[in-house]
Structure formats: C-alpha cells, structure tokens
Amino acid sequence: MQHSKTLMVAAALLGSSALSAHATDLQFIMCGGEVRPADQVVIDQFQKDNPDIKVNMEAVPWGTCQDKSMTLAAAGNPPSVAYMGSRTLKQLSKNGLIVPAEITPEMEALYQPGVLKTVSDGGKYWGYPHAFSTKALYINCDLVTAAGLECKAPADWTEMIAMAKAIKEKDGVAGIGIAGKDFDNTMHMFLDFLYSNGGTVLNAETGEVTLDSQNTRETLQMYKDVMPYGIEGPTAWERDQMKDLFNDGKLGMYVNGPWGFGQQKEKVPNQLVVPVPHGPSGVSGTILITDSIAVFKQKDPAVEAAAQKLAAALTSGAAQYDLDKTWGLTPILQYEKMDVGEKPYYVDDAFWKVFVDGISTGGPEPLVTDFKSLQGVFTTMIQGVMLDEGGSIDDLVKQASADLAEVK
C-alpha cells in the first residue's frame, strides 16, 4: 500500500512536470533595472489571458543590460525578448540574432514621425519602439537673472554662448554643460546640436556617410567656442552627472530629456525649458532616441510567436499610453488620433510642446552594425576638440568620417 502511494505521488509529480514542460516560458530582459508598473500590468494580464505562457522577468541596469542580452544571444542562449536601446538592433539583425517585429499597418500609422526610422533596416522593423525621447535645453533662471540677463530662450548658438559667458563671468559657475565623457550621451548631445544645425550622419536612403560637412565643422566650432564657459574638465562628465550640478546651482544650462524637469523642480524651481538653439545652418532640432522590445530568434517557434504576442501587447495603444504618461516620456504614438479616454497629457501643454515640436525637425540615432564603435568615433572627435588634440576641426571631422565608414 505504502509503495503504491509513493508511486502515485511520483506519477503525479512527473505528470505536473510534463505539463509544465509543455508551457511556454519566456525569458524577458528588461533594461533599466526595474519593471515599470504600467508594463507589469500588461504582463500580468498577458499571463492571465495566456495561461500556458509564463513570463520570467529579469530587470538589469542599463550599464550592463545590453551587453548581457547580446552576449547571451551570441553564446547561443538568447533571451526570448528584451527591452533595449534601438541602436543595438542593426547589429543584432545583421548577425541573425533577432527576428523582424510584426507591426501592423494600423500601428505604423500611429507612430510619431521618425520613430519607426529608429528601428528600420533593409525595409524591415527590427524592434517594437517602446520608449521615446526628444531633448530640450534646461536653463536655471536664477543664475541667468543674477548675471543681469533676461531669462528667455536663446534664439541661436550666439545667444546661447553669450548667456553661458555671462553666467560664468558673474558667479564663476559653469554657464553650460557639454557632455564629453566616454559615454553614449556625449554622442547624443552632439547630435542634438548637429541636427539643430542641419547636419546629418548617414544618408537615410543609401547609408552613405554624410558627417563630413560644413554643418559638423560649425557644430564642433561651437563646442570649442563655448568651452571656456562650460564645465571644467568636460571629458569627465556625462549628462546625468550634470543634473546634480544643475540641482546644486553650479550649472547654468544643459540639454536633457523631459524627465529632467521632475528631477530638478524641487531644487531649481525657477527652470526654463526651451528648444535646443539652432546653429547658423539649421533650425532647432533634437535627436530622436527610442528603446525597443526586440524578439530574439529561437529554436522553438512557439516561444518566438509568444514573444511577438507579448511585445505587441506591451506596445499597443492603451498600454503604451499608460507607460508614456506615467513615466513622463515624449509620446511615441500620436495619441490624439486614438481614444485614450482623456485628453492626451501633452496636448495644449507648453512644457510638452517643446519636446513634441522637435520631433518633426529631429534626426534619428544612427543605426549601424557596430554601435559601440559609432559611439567611440563621436567621442574621439568631440574629446579632440575638448582636449585640443588630434589636429584641427577639419582633421577631426575627416578622421571621424573615415572611421564611421568602417563601422556603419
């Protein structure tokens, strides 16, 4: 009797494990170190609607997350799905590690202009865009007025440099923060200014390198001109560190995303958010950066199908709206064309207008096959100006263009 009981228990256990083996397990790597509540709601609902699918979440900080996903994929043990920077997509797709995103024509029509370009290559979309940012110039009005100036948007680079100079000469604090550290946002900030001067990096149609231009030279020249009024030792600073200086009243202005307002409003209540000033050859623009949900190639097609389904659910209209609104992101979809049950948070809002208006004149983060080398190319060029090394501006631009041709 005892033996038969044991056998029954063993059979039940084996049966349950066999059942669980039939269920589809999704490994989801979420870059950013946390699963946002808006995403968790969708994931919970997804599991409820699909009881045979289990989603295993792993939140990993940005510093190591993309490397982790890519290394796992390269080693033949990819996650099912990962939320990561769209800049990684071309490298992953060229190496056959991810599959195209199945974005419906209805959804295509809803994305903000330029967003889908950040995930496109070879006529396919390689990720579901899930977070979008544009940038603006944050100004500490207390420092500006203390310097004897009116706190208003600098119309162009000349006015911006004059404002930075006045702040620096009045209080000795940095007039403007220009990122120069070996970090991605050094490139991003440069592209904010390059796109605001009519510059480009790659030809969208042909993929040809277009960095070697007068627009790039003028942007680098502006960096050189503003250095005396910027943060001391800019090659040690990246954007997020500048936020602390700004909050301490030691920085007059710098470029950041919409999230900066909330992070600064307590310590710098008198802050002004304005479009990135334009250079002599362009109109105000911004870099359009997205993070996407990528579906990795799997041996089991059922896992791939489940991953596509989950990615689509997370980026669907209502779910995406909740994320954008609660996180304070630039709207990735044109929610005014949808029914989200309320007036979209950015409509008729002066703060959001700055970030939304920049979309039409913005440029994408370049999609290349070696995104880390791309970052290195820009950092080397920018640090060349900051450290006065590597030759003239002309030499630096020519070298960067040549290097870029190798990594595109």
Add this chain to the structure above:
Amino acid sequence: MTDVVGSKSPVIAKAGRRGLSEGWFAWALIAPAMLFIGVIVAWPLAETIRLSFTDANMGGENFVGLANYEKLLHSSKFYEIIGRTFFWMFLSVGLKLILGLIGATLLNAAVPGRALFRVLIMPPWVIPIAIGCIGWLWLYNGHFGIVAGMMQRMGIIDGPFEILAYKNSAFYAAIVTDVWVGTPMVSLFFLAAMQGVSRDLYEAAWVDGAGRWYRFRRITIPQIMPVIVSMALLSAIWTFNSFEIIWILTQGGPRGGTTTMIVDTYKTAIGNYKFGEGAARAVVIVVLLAVFSLIYLQILNRVNRKYGVK
C-alpha cells in the same frame, strides 16, 4: 633518513611490485594536476590562439589567417598602447617596490604599536578593488572631491579641476590608485623576508660600528634581494594585466589616454564583440609577458646565485 632519500619509497616500491613502473606511477600522481591545468589554462589558451586566426563576432566565425595580427602590426595606435602599458607597468611597479620597502622597514622597526600598524596597512589590499576605486573616484572629483578641494585651499588651483578629465592627470591618478592597492602586499612580503634575516648579522655589523643606513644597504637589501626580484616579477605581471582600476576610474579614456593592452583587449573582444581581434590582442599579451618573464627569470637566477640562494 638516509635510507629514505637514497632508496625507493615504500609506496613507489609497492607500486612497482604491482607492475606499474616508477615513471608511470609518477605520471599517475601528477595526472589530476595536469588535467586541471589543461582544463583551466591550456585549453582556454589554445582556444584563444585558434580564435585569433578567425573573424569571430556575434554572428559566427571564419578563418582569416594572420589578418588580425597584420591589422595590429599596421596600427600605430596599438604600438602607442604597448608603450603606454610598459610605462604604466614600470612606473607603478617601481613605486610599489620603493614604497613597499620603506613600509616594510618601518613595520619591522621595534616601535610601540607595531602590530597595530601592520594591521592598518592592510585595508587597501583587503577591501574589494571596486569599492576602493569608487572611493578614489570621489576623491578625484573636481567639484566635490577632497584632492581638488585641498589643491584649491593650498592655492595650487583657483577653481574646480577634474583630475580624470585630462590624459596625463588621469594616467597618473590611475597609477596612484594602483600603487595604493598594490603596495600593502609588497610591504608584507618584504616584511616577512626582513624578519628572516639573522639578528647576528646586524649585531656583528653594529659591533663593528656600522650605521643604520649602512646596515640597511649592506645587510637587509642583499638578504632580501631574491624576494625583491620575485616580488617585482609577480607585481609586474599583475600590474600589466591590471584591469579593474583603469576601467572603473576612466574606462581607458579620455581619448585613450589610460588605455593599456588589457583594457584595449577587453574593449575589442567584449565591448565591441570582435572576439577574433580581441583574441589576437590577448595572444600578443601572452607573448610579451612570456618574453618579459623569461628575461626576468634569468635575472632572478643570477641574483639567486649571487646571494647564494638555491
């Protein structure tokens, strides 16, 4: 005693009686260790060498012959990195040896509280390197750090100065941190060697009227010279391959000013997923260190012969 040394041991004799020759029995004894070394050293090394002849990346690999090595040979940047790595190694090891010797001498002196001082030099070596480096990052911060703050108070600079923002200051700052981490161990090794020097030698020299400096120069240094040379070799290898300190402080920047060979290898292989090119760099490191170690071992043998150490 003589019987044991001069004849076969009982174990070997027993093995021999069972038909296993002495040679085979010896091989059997070292086989586990050989297997272990094969798995953790030889196989990865062989695999690295194989990879260095491929263009291995995220998408797969193809045999490319010597292309990766040719690329290195034609890269002026790579020669710059090699030069910087040796400069980094010699300067850092030199400072560690000098400071380690001074530290060991002080710790060996008969002063009250000596045991406490011996404990107090340990933290840089004992605490995790990452934690120590993050502390140094704060010290070096130009706006909030102690170093720049003190320099301002002393009137050396008149405003914030970002030590890690400039190639030279970042390089020497990384050296200071590396020396801070590495000196305690060198000191302890030297201290152990100093404690092994016979007191009779010092007493005899003292009776003959030798001063402190003379005794240090003519007794202490010669007596611990084999340890100094051995320590220098070990420290040189560790410093050459030192990664965490540079990575945490500067990630090899600004503009490559602190990029040593090991950092360059990591950036290439792991950062940019160019496993083949990274492997070629790793093989160059192995060759350079092997040559360096051989030269060093020759020197060590000479030193040992000179000072009568077997």
